[in-house]
Amino acid sequence: MSRADESFTKTFDVVCVFVLSITAVLTAWCGFEASKWGGEMSIAFSQASGARIQSTAEESRANAARQYDLTIYTEWVRAVQDDRDELRTFIEDRFTPEFRVAFDAWNADGRQALGPFRMxxxxxxxxxxxxxxxxxxxxxxxxxxxxxxxxxxxxxLTVLFALVLFLTALSQRDIATRMRRVLLMLAIAIGLAGVAVMLTFPIKI
Incomplete structure (x- = not known):
């Protein structure tokens, strides 16, 4: 082996080791970030589920209150139809605060709506x-x-960097020098493209 070939081989091996080392670190980093974002996803899904359950409970409370107000209002309508003023007053005293606001607004509006519930x-x-x-x-x-x-x-990205590792390892095989160069340059090009894409991603520590 000539001195030039020996120098090329040493330089080539150093570059390969450098590419392999950097790519291994980048692969580990991408795995770490994928795991972190997976955890954030699980937490967010859990929070969404919890909020949905609480929302259902509050909707049930609202429906129960609406049903109570509707029952009271039905009795009030009957008392008005029967001209039972004492009973009407008795029922009005038992309106819930929320229904009282709507009932007063309904009266103030001349009872144009189909009922206080439409207010x-x-x-x-x-x-x-x-x-x-x-x-x-x-x-x-x-x-x-x-x-x-x-x-x-x-x-x-971990898959992309795995391809870089594969091409770099392949370039170290006993094959034609030109092919080794092509494989290594392709690996470096793909690695740089992966790094450029990775830099656009948000980081979660």
Whole structure:
């Protein structure tokens, strides 16, 4: 082997070791990030599920309150139809605060709506809470999907860097020098492209 060939072989081997080492680190980093984003996805899904359960409970509370107000209002309508003023007053004293607001607004509006329940002022307890929790559940679910995609992106990069490792290892085989160069340059090009893509990804520590 000539001195030039020996020098090329040493340089080539050093470059290969450097590429293999850097790529191994990058592969480990991508695996770590994929795991972290997978954890964030699980947490977000759990939070979305918890908020959805709480929202259902608040909706049930609102429905129960609405049913109570509807029952009381039905008795009030019967008392009015029967001209039983004492009973009507007795029932009105038992209106819930939420229904009282809507009932007063309905009266002030000349009772043009089909009933107090059609008034925008009628908001049974649990309605607003359910809406807030539903919104939170939707937001956390969307966040979980984003985290899942980020984890998938890092996982795909590990495959790309695995290809770099494969090509670099292949370039160290006893094959034609030109082919070894081509394989190593291709590995470096793919590795640099992977690094460029990775730099656009968010980091989770």
């Amino acid at each position: 925008e002022q009628y908001v049974p307890p649990g309605t607003n809470e359910a809406a807030v929790l539903n919104k939170r559940a939707d937001d956390r679910f969307e966040a979980a999907l984003v985290h899942n995609q980020r984890g998938d992106n890092y996982a795909l």
